[in-house]
Amino acid sequence: METVIKQSGKTQVFKDKANKVMGISLEDGKLTKSYLSVAFLAILLGGILGLVQGLNRAGMLELPAWLNYYQVLTAHGLLLVVVLSAFFTIGYFYAGLSHTLGGLLPKVRKMAWIGFWMKIFGFVLAVIPILMNEASVMYTFYPPMAASPIFYIGLVFIVLGVWMCAFGAFINVASWRKRNPGKHVPILSFFATGVFVLLFFGSLPVAIEVFTIIPWAFGWVETINVMVARTLFWAFGHTLVNIWYLTAVSAWYVIVPKVIGGRRWNDLLTRIVVIALVIMNITGGFHHQIIDPGISEPVKYMHVFMSLAIGFPSLMTAYAMFAVFERTARRKGGKGLVGWYKKLPWGDVRFLAPFIAMAAFIPAGAGGIAQTTNQLNQVVHNTMWVVGHFHLTLGMSVVMTFFGLIYWLIPYVSKRVLTPQINKLGVIQTIIWTIGMIIMSGAMHWVGLLGSPRRTSYSTYFDNATALSWDPYLFFLAIGGTLLMIGVLMQVYAVFYLMFFAPKGNTEFPIAEVEEDEAPTPRWTERWGLWVVCMIVLVGMAYVIPLVDFMVNAPPGSPPFKTW
Amino acid sequence: MMKSPVYGLLLLFALMLPPVANLLESIMITHMHMQMPLLIISGLFMAKFFQHRFPEFFSKWNENGVPGLLLFSIIMVYWSLPRTMDEALTLTSVEIFKFISLPFLAGVPLRDSWPKLSSFWKHALIIFFTILFLALGWLYIWSPVQLCNNYLIIEQITLGWGFISTAFAMVVYLIYSYFVDLSKYE
Ligand code: HEM
Numbered sequence: 001m002e003t004v005i006k007q008s009g010k011t012q013v014f015k016d017k018a019n020k021v022m023g024i025s026l027e028d029g030k031l032t033k034s035y036l037s038v039a040f041l042a043i044l045l046g047g048i049l050g051l052v053q054g055l056n057r058a059g060m061l062e063l064p065a066w067l068n069y070y071q072v073l074t075a076h077g078l079l080l081v082v083v084l085s086a087f088f089t090i091g092y093f094y095a096g097l098s099h100t101l102g103g104l105l106p107k108v109r110k111m112a113w114i115g116f117w118m119k120i121f122g123f124v125l126a127v128i129p130i131l132m133n134e135a136s137v138m139y140t141f142y143p144p145m146a147a148s149p150i151f152y153i154g155l156v157f158i159v160l161g162v163w164m165c166a167f168g169a170f171i172n173v174a175s176w177r178k179r180n181p182g183k184h185v186p187i188l189s190f191f192a193t194g195v196f197v198l199l200f201f202g203s204l205p206v207a208i209e210v211f212t213i214i215p216w217a218f219g220w221v222e223t224i225n226v227m228v229a230r231t232l233f234w235a236f237g238h239t240l241v242n243i244w245y246l247t248a249v250s251a252w253y254v255i256v257p258k259v260i261g262g263r264r265w266n267d268l269l270t271r272i273v274v275i276a277l278v279i280m281n282i283t284g285g286f287h288h289q290i291i292d293p294g295i296s297e298p299v300k301y302m303h304v305f306m307s308l309a310i311g312f313p314s315l316m317t318a319y320a321m322f323a324v325f326e327r328t329a330r331r332k333g334g335k336g337l338v339g340w341y342k343k344l345p346w347g348d349v350r351f352l353a354p355f356i357a358m359a360a361f362i363p364a365g366a367g368g369i370a371q372t373t374n375q376l377n378q379v380v381h382n383t384m385w386v387v388g389h390f391h392l393t394l395g396m397s398v399v400m401t402f403f404g405l406i407y408w409l410i411p412y413v414s415k416r417v418l419t420p421q422i423n424k425l426g427v428i429q430t431i432i433w434t435i436g437m438i439i440m441s442g443a444m445h446w447v448g449l450l451g452s453p454r455r456t457s458y459s460t461y462f463d464n465a466t467a468l469s470w471d472p473y474l475f476f477l478a479i480g481g482t483l484l485m486i487g488v489l490m491q492v493y494a495v496f497y498l499m500f501f502a503p504k505g506n507t508e509f510p511i512a513e514v515e516e517d518e519a520p521t522p523r524w525t526e527r528w529g530l531w532v533v534c535m536i537v538l539v540g541m542a543y544v545i546p547l548v549d550f551m552v553n554a555p556p557g558s559p560p561f562k563t564w
Numbered sequence: 565m566m567k568s569p570v571y572g573l574l575l576l577f578a579l580m581l582p583p584v585a586n587l588l589e590s591i592m593i594t595h596m597h598m599q600m601p602l603l604i605i606s607g608l609f610m611a612k613f614f615q616h617r618f619p620e621f622f623s624k625w626n627e628n629g630v631p632g633l634l635l636f637s638i639i640m641v642y643w644s645l646p647r648t649m650d651e652a653l654t655l656t657s658v659e660i661f662k663f664i665s666l667p668f669l670a671g672v673p674l675r676d677s678w679p680k681l682s683s684f685w686k687h688a689l690i691i692f693f694t695i696l697f698l699a700l701g702w703l704y705i706w707s708p709v710q711l712c713n714n715y716l717i718i719e720q721i722t723l724g725w726g727f728i729s730t731a732f733a734m735v736v737y738l739i740y741s742y743f744v745d746l747s748k749y750e
Pocket residue numbers: 046047048050051053054057073074076077080081084138139140387390391394395399453454455456457480481482484485488
């Protein structure tokens with residue numbers, strides 16, 4: 001495929017092959033490096049705050065008067081669920097777009113830079129009130145808790161910045177398709193398209209929410225409809241979670257098979273998984289509101305199905321991954337019912353980290369399915385169990401996949417190579433992170449079942465016996481958190497070492513090929529217009545009934561509260 | 565053996581089961597936006613059977629697809645009226661007509677017409693329904709009175725928003741097909 005792209009005035013011809021041999025263009029590399037640097041600075045800061053929280057909850061650290069637990073929690077949540085994940089996802093997929101589509105269009109690169117600075121600007125705006133203790137509303141910023149309006153204006157800029165990157169990706173993909181008629185979008189860019197479609201449509205509801213909050217936070221309107229705001233938030237919050245998951249999944253399907261020297265899973269089924277996750281995602285938001293009042297039982301019942309439906313493509317993924325592992329290991333001479341696992345490259349961090357991440361998704365997904373049922377949710381809602389759950393899903397499955405990616409992605413974008421020492425560091429880091437997360441998230445799950453609430457700074461509730469019985473578990477939480485902090489430091493060191501100090505050289509962007517005898521993928525998989533319509537129709541089915549109910553039968557509405 | 569007509573027929577029978585029909589008809593929006601589309605979908609599945617049995621009929625009466633399109637649209641418009649929904653709940657004959665007309669007079673002709681239609685007609689159809697749905701949404705949401713004897717005003721408003729969100733989906737599709745010319749990619 002011949003792809004000619006004008007690079008800022010002078011014309012450069014990028015052949016796909018050339019792109020593979022010479023690696024990423026300097027400008028595209030710089031973009032991804034910047035995004036990844038922000039992501040890992042966020043994890044450094046966020047990790048420190050996480051440790052502060054963990055030590056506080058174990059009763060080992062009393063926060064000084066000028067630092068409030070909820071301030072720390074807000075920053076931890078925002079840094080890790082918004083900054084880390086958004087910046088990593090965008091940095092990684094933009095490198096993928098650049099690699100598989102023959103370079104970014106100059107216009108698109110510019111959009112991604114504008115998006116970058118908009119997000120940074122927005123983030124700075126949001127952080128100022130947090131530091132001033134004017135926005136300790138946690139990353140969910142549910143009304144009726146109200147932060148300083150500046151906080152929400154910051155969020156608006158973050159969302160706009162994300163949209164810039166989403167549209168940049170669409171433009172690049174569309175332009176590639178025009179230049180390559182009749183061809184399928186390369187699989188990694190197909191994943192990117194899905195992710196950016198979700199990022200855009202998933203953040204529409206939160207944009208609407210924030211625009212209703214701003215006048216209320218300024219005091220221009222007196223009250224706000226709390227249920228509507230919560231619902232709009234979770235339509236976004238849930239989708240966001242699944243966006244990182246889909247990002248990790250893209251690496252499992254496309255990258256990991258190549259790292260272990262195999263071929264990837266069936267192309268058609270892979271694309272179906274992407275399409276299914278895009279269509280069915282947003283409606284899962286309601287499983288965060290199972291305990292919310294004002295939603296009728298039948299509607300909640302419908303949402304159990306909508307939420308469980310997302311489990312189906314995940315099960316397909318689990319099957320696909322193990323099939324790929326077994327096939328590859330057997331080709332390398334692996335034998336026996338389970339003995340083939342010996343043939344996998346366990347000493348290679350680029351495999352080990354995503355593998356453990358995947359394995360962690362088995363208990364994490366099982367916990368998720370349990371939580372999404374009405375009765376079980378009553379037991380764990382707003383307890384530390386939930387915090388354990390998302391540290392397992394996000395902190396382990398997603399983040400550890402991201403960790404595993406940087407050992408080739410950063411050398412690739414900075415034209416360096418992974419050294420054996422850093423690989424070893426990575427393996428040790430992976431083990432430390434795994435042990436730390438098992439201890440921390442295990443303790444969180446357990447103490448949650450015993451009733452310890454989430455989002456609550458240390459308290460013995462006047463030496464109540466039940467509350468005191470939580471202490472040993474919270475102590476384990478602190479131990480796990482300390483291990484994780486060590487892991488964070490090692491990881492951040494590896495990232496910046498690979499970016500600036502590792503030996504120069506060429507690193508490959510590992511993308512697995514399909515099996516040779518595979519049937520061609522049908523064309524309908526490319527009909528994104530149709531998938532988006534299906535998604536909107538499904539969203540309509542899920543949201544129209546409850547939202548109309550909330551608005552027509554609305555209670556008087558709530559004035560803003562400052563609870564801290 | 566053609567499987568899809570059998571599935572279509574099974575779907576139709578399932579929808580006709582009294583408990584299923586009662587459940588779907590008990591809520592206004594599931595009546596119009598779930599039961600009725602499912603009836604049409606059952607017709608889409610069954611269409612192959614009729615096309616094989618009566619090939620001349622379809623080629624003679626629906627040569628360029630436009631007559632089928634018109635029939636589909638008329639049936640659709642008929643069933644978008646509040647009054648017809650009400651009648652379906654009170655008069656058995658109208659209820660039976662619903663279960664016949666939507667699969668066989670809307671679903672089947674749509675399936676036969678769609679591949680025959682030029683993209684002009686396809687887009688015309690979507691534009692027509694977008695406008696119709698916006699208008700109906702407006703009617704159901706802002707009507708000051710209860711339009712159906714059988715459904716409360718809140719259900720009517722809900723249905724109105726259902727129309728608006730469906731129209732929104734179609735607008736997104738139209739914008740997409742305006743900007744993305746699929747033939748350029750093939
Ligand atoms: C050094 C590693 C980490 C430690 C020690 C840590 C510890 C904690 C603790 C103790 C809480 C507070 C529980 C509560 O009071 O409700 C918490 C909350 C949270 N953590 Fe972490 N965490 C770490 C890493 C991560 C990572 C990698 C992510 C996600 C990518 C993450 C996402 C969150 C989120 C979203 C919350 C909830 C905030 C809220 O409830 O508003 N954490 N973490």
